[in-house]
Amino acid sequence: MTPDSIDDPDLLLNAALDGELDAAGMMGIERRLAADPELAARYARLGALRAAIRQHAPREAAPEALRARIAAMAQTPPIAATPQRAPSARPTPWYQALAATLAIGLAFGAGADRLLVAQQPIDTTNAVVASYMRSRLSGQPVDVATNDRHNVKPWLAGKIGGGATVVDLSKDGFALVGGRVDVVDATPVATLVYQIREHFIDVTQWPNPNGAAGRERRDGFTVLRWSDPAHSYAAVSDLPAAELEAFAAAFQKAAAGESEAK
Amino acid sequence: MRHESIARPPASDRARKRFSELVLPHLDDAYGLARWLTGQRADAEDVVQEACMRALGALEAAQVEQPRAWLLGIVRNTAFTWLAKNRPKALLVTDDDSIFETAASAGEASPNAEEALITAADEARVHQAIAALPAPFREVLVMREITGLSYREIASAAGAPIGTIMSRLARARALLTANLVSTA
Numbered sequence: 001m002t003p004d005s006i007d008d009p010d011l012l013l014n015a016a017l018d019g020e021l022d023a024a025g026m027m028g029i030e031r032r033l034a035a036d037p038e039l040a041a042r043y044a045r046l047g048a049l050r051a052a053i054r055q056h057a058p059r060e061a062a063p064e065a066l067r068a069r070i071a072a073m074a075q076t077p078p079i080a081a082t083p084q085r086a087p088s089a090r091p092t093p094w095y096q097a098l099a100a101t102l103a104i105g106l107a108f109g110a111g112a113d114r115l116l117v118a119q120q121p122i123d124t125t126n127a128v129v130a131s132y133m134r135s136r137l138s139g140q141p142v143d144v145a146t147n148d149r150h151n152v153k154p155w156l157a158g159k160i161g162g163g164a165t166v167v168d169l170s171k172d173g174f175a176l177v178g179g180r181v182d183v184v185d186a187t188p189v190a191t192l193v194y195q196i197r198e199h200f201i202d203v204t205q206w207p208n209p210n211g212a213a214g215r216e217r218r219d220g221f222t223v224l225r226w227s228d229p230a231h232s233y234a235a236v237s238d239l240p241a242a243e244l245e246a247f248a249a250a251f252q253k254a255a256a257g258e259s260e261a262k
Numbered sequence: 263m264r265h266e267s268i269a270r271p272p273a274s275d276r277a278r279k280r281f282s283e284l285v286l287p288h289l290d291d292a293y294g295l296a297r298w299l300t301g302q303r304a305d306a307e308d309v310v311q312e313a314c315m316r317a318l319g320a321l322e323a324a325q326v327e328q329p330r331a332w333l334l335g336i337v338r339n340t341a342f343t344w345l346a347k348n349r350p351k352a353l354l355v356t357d358d359d360s361i362f363e364t365a366a367s368a369g370e371a372s373p374n375a376e377e378a379l380i381t382a383a384d385e386a387r388v389h390q391a392i393a394a395l396p397a398p399f400r401e402v403l404v405m406r407e408i409t410g411l412s413y414r415e416i417a418s419a420a421g422a423p424i425g426t427i428m429s430r431l432a433r434a435r436a437l438l439t440a441n442l443v444s445t446a
Contacts, residue, residue: 041373062293220287
């Protein structure tokens with residue numbers, strides 16, 4: 001969306017606040033804000049309103065009883081159940097796998113992912129999506145909570161060795177929440193957690209770049225893969241695919257800048 | 263509402279599998295929207311359950327491009343049907359958006375002073391101000407600020423052109439501002 005297509009300055013300010021303007025449009029509005037104190041004050045007022053709503057009316061999680069009733073709707077009705085064909089060929093519903101992961105995860109931490117990948121040993125997509133869902137449901141998305149990448153890096157180095165790529169994307173609107181260690185295919189790997197609005201983005205990285213790239217949908221989430229000379233990455237989120245692509249582009253740009261600086 | 267659903271035919275394996283992939287991940291957003299459209303948490307649970315029934319039925323055939331916007335579209339339709347039946351007074355439907363303009367532009371005097379009043383607002387006042395928004399404005403605001411949908415997704419969920427969504431959202435924020443400033 002560009003400012004030329006919007007006449008009303010009110011709509012323009014709202015679109016800028018909502019991140020709906022393209023880069024050229026954003027540059028235009030920044031210039032106008034700098035030149036027009038009255039407009040800048042209105043923009044600040046919009047920002048204050050957003051902050052008040054976020055602080056006082058955050059999204060509430062669905063009650064557990066409701067969640068259980070809805071999850072039950074996805075189950076096979078017991079009476080109509082057909083004899084199981086090959087049990088191993090029938091994928092475990094994610095919430096069952098999740099319940100198991102949650103229960104055992106308390107004791108074994110991220111190692112419980114092995115339960116999920118046991119059926120499909122090479123399917124890292126399943127593992128990263130399951131980790132994403134588990135961390136959201138458990139309310140503990142990270143093992144180390146910090147918005148400072150200089151804290152995440154040494155923490156990860158202490159757990160799985162050095163070299164993890166940790167970038168600051170706050171300028172792009174993605175706040176660093178922290179990091180954790182996941183286990184994918186018997187290997188401990190680094191996962192970074194970023195946040196935009198109410199949405200989280202998990203980025204898992206492997207030390208061996210395999211060149212894999214692409215986008216897929218799994219369990220209603222988007223998974224995006226890419227590689228650089230140091231690592232291969234998989235990003236998972238419930239964001240719309242286009243926004244996750246924007247995140248990946250920002251991450252790649254920042255990571256490239258980082259390796260040049262070394 | 264619940265006894266009606268018993269009469270529905272059982273869903274196919276395929277629909278249930280798609281349901282767990284497309285609907286379950288967005289349950290919090292569905293509940294978040296229903297909670298603000300109905301105004302009551304217990305009512306929101308009924309609406310979400312009914313909406314999920316409809317979604318499961320639709321998944322026998324429906325092509326779903328944007329699962330979250332698709333589900334929230336079903337939730338808002340279910341909520342408005344539910345409100346029309348159970349709380350008809352809660353629905354102020356109007357085609358004349360301009361009647362709100364007077365209220366919206368009332369407090370334009372000093373944005374700086376208003377910003378301070380908004381920042382000072384407490385939880386009860388913010389909740390009251392959101393709840394006081396007419397439904398078409400409230401749904402757009404909640405989809406944007408509380409469930410984090412993009413303009414495109416809101417347009418798809420609410421079944422309205424993107425221009426309408428933008429002007430309603432701007433109006434909703436102006437109404438909220440006027441309300442928070444006037445009750446300060």
